[in-house]
Amino acid sequence: MNDTSLTDNIMTPRERRATWGLGAVFSLRMLGMFMVLPVLTTYGMALQGASESLIGLAIGIYGLMQALFQVPFGLLSDRVGRKPLIVIGLLMFVLGSVIAALSTSIWGIILGRALQGAGAISAAVMALLSDLTREQNRTKAMAFIGISFGVTFAIAMVLGPIVAHAWGLQSLFWCMALLASLGIVITLTLIPNAASHALNRESAIVRGSIRQVLGNSRLVKLNIGIMCLHILLMSSFVALPRVLEQAGLPAESHWKVYLYTMLVSFVCVLPFIIYAEVKRQMKRVFVGCIIVLFAAEVVLWMAGSQFWPIVAGVQLFFLAFNIMEALLPSLISKEAPAGYKGTAMGVYSTTQFIGVAIGGSMGGALFQFHGAAWVFAAGALLCALWLIVGVSMKEPPYLSSLRIALPDDALSDAALAQKIRIHPGVAEAIVVPEERSAYVKIDRQKTNRQQLEALIGQA
Incomplete structure (x- = not known):
């Protein structure tokens, strides 16, 4: 174009x-x-x-x-x-x-x-x-x-x-x-x-780069996170509709609970996302969401057939779930090495769907042989294990990924990558001549695309 x-x-x-x-x-x-x-x-x-x-x-x-x-x-x-x-x-x-x-x-x-x-x-x-x-x-x-x-x-x-x-x-x-x-x-x-x-x-996805992404421990912990999140979602929804029926809410009215809890969670999500990004407190919000998910599973586990405790558990679940759905892709983007964001997101999506597969199958088996309480108890246990992983995470680098198209004259500069790296606000930079591109990780509080394009133009 x-x-x-x-x-x-x-x-x-x-x-x-x-x-x-x-x-x-x-x-x-x-x-x-x-x-x-x-x-x-x-x-x-x-x-x-x-x-x-x-x-x-x-x-x-x-x-x-x-x-x-x-x-x-x-x-x-x-x-x-x-x-x-x-x-x-x-x-x-x-x-x-x-x-x-x-x-x-x-x-x-x-x-x-x-x-x-x-x-x-x-x-x-x-x-x-x-x-x-x-x-x-x-x-x-x-x-x-x-x-x-x-x-x-x-x-x-x-x-x-x-x-x-x-x-x-x-x-x-x-x-x-x-x-x-x-x-x-x-x-x-x-x-x-x-x-x-x-x-x-x-x-x-870049061919031959999946192994490098899988070997990055910080990305692995985030992939474990999205897998756990979707195990919880799918296993919980194997049991939840039947639990709501047992609490006296007919199946045709379940949408009212979902509508109410979704609206409340969407209103509450934005302040937490702003706090995590602007105040650079993503790990704190991330760990807090795992704790809220743990609380949600415990509430659902203990609720039995009591309607309002079930609604409270659903509300806690969707609040944390929607925040996590927004946080995790942003964390992957921040942690992915320069030039590997697409591959990192591909692996992330794959582990997300592995979570869907495990959650559905595990939830169904637990529900059939042990009942709904075991589904939520297993979810609480999974959250506890996930919390150990979450606490061990480091605060992410607050960096953004850029791809900058290179003009012909810049491609002949063998030192271009080094010139970009020493620019204030640049954390990583690689130049891929065959793609006519530079892939850069930057701190947006210190630099931006326009400054880097000007730098490359001068080079």
């Missing part, structure tokens, strides 16, 4: 189309995926052959398939193109949704969920967003995707019980098929075509 002004921070119409379009595709797919979470345990038990363990497997197998295909799909998009791979992934999601919608057996639901998960398009979506936006606007575009994820999760938790009560569980899967089909239409008609597929290490 033509970039006439590297210092122009206003999105072009093309960039806005790409951001809104890809955000819509991502959200429509996530909406369908999350709508089933609060209802499968209750409505799914009417399916032929259903049990709590198999319901948990149906929830978790989506994450297992995502974990298996996330990185391969991201690498494959470099060869076959971003949009074709996104369309293929969405078609797999549609096929899985139709199979689940037509099935009256839990095994059909499990097969459908597996096919849904196999269409792992997240990495391709982020790579295409990188192709279609300029460096100075990419952070805003990716932040929009992140915000859309949180909003979509909240809408799905409320909408799922309403749709399932009105038209049945199969209607949810027909909705998923329709939403994914709409995503295909948006991909083919609204989202612009990328003129080229330049490798951007800020958003794409």
Whole structure:
């Protein structure tokens, strides 16, 4: 794309189309995926052959398939193109949704969920967003995707019980098929075509670099964190819908609890995020969230069939969960070495879906053989173990990642990386001549993109 002004921070119409379009595709797919979470345990038990363990497997197998295909799909998009791979992934999601919608057996639901998960398009979506936006606007575009994820999760938790009560569980899967089909239409008609597929290490997985990311102990602790968070989410939602029913709230009214707790948590999230980022207290907020999650699991464990203690536990859970969902990607960005942010995020997403797989399967087995109290007790134990890891973490470096395109004359400067490194506010810098790029980690309180571009221009 033509970039006439590297210092122009206003999105072009093309960039806005790409951001809104890809955000819509991502959200429509996530909406369908999350709508089933609060209802499968209750409505799914009417399916032929259903049990709590198999319901948990149906929830978790989506994450297992995502974990298996996330990185391969991201690498494959470099060869076959971003949009074709996104369309293929969405078609797999549609096929899985139709199979689940037509099935009256839990095994059909499990097969459908597996096919849904196999269409792992997240990495391709982020790579295409990188192709279609300029460096100075990419952070805003990716932040929009992140915000859309949180909003979509909240809408799905409320909408799922309403749709399932009105038209049945199969209607949810027909909705998923329709939403994914709409995503295909948006991909083919609204989202612009990328003129080229330049490798951007800020958003794409770099071949051969996964081992380096896995060997970074600070990143490993964050990956353990996102895995634990989604184990807690999935295992809790295997048991929670049935617990609410036992407390006297019919399944068709569960959305009221989710709506109330989500609204309260969203209002409370922003001050904590500002405190963590502006006051540079991310570790304190991070550890505090683990403690709140521990408290939530203990409250749910001890609540039994008492309605208001259950609501209190759900409220504590969503408060900490939503803060963590915002904090963890930011922490990954801060801790990732220069030039490896995309790979670090790819590994992060994979461990997130491993957590989904473990949480669904573990929660279902515990619920079937020992009851809901054991699910929440196991969650509390997991939080206690996670807290040990969290306390051992170091305060992250408050750094931002940048990719700066290099002009031809700068590529011939063998000392360019060193010149960038000694600039005030620069913590790391690598130059990759074959990508015509410099990858830099900076403290935004001391320097910015414009200063570094000026430095490179002078060099």
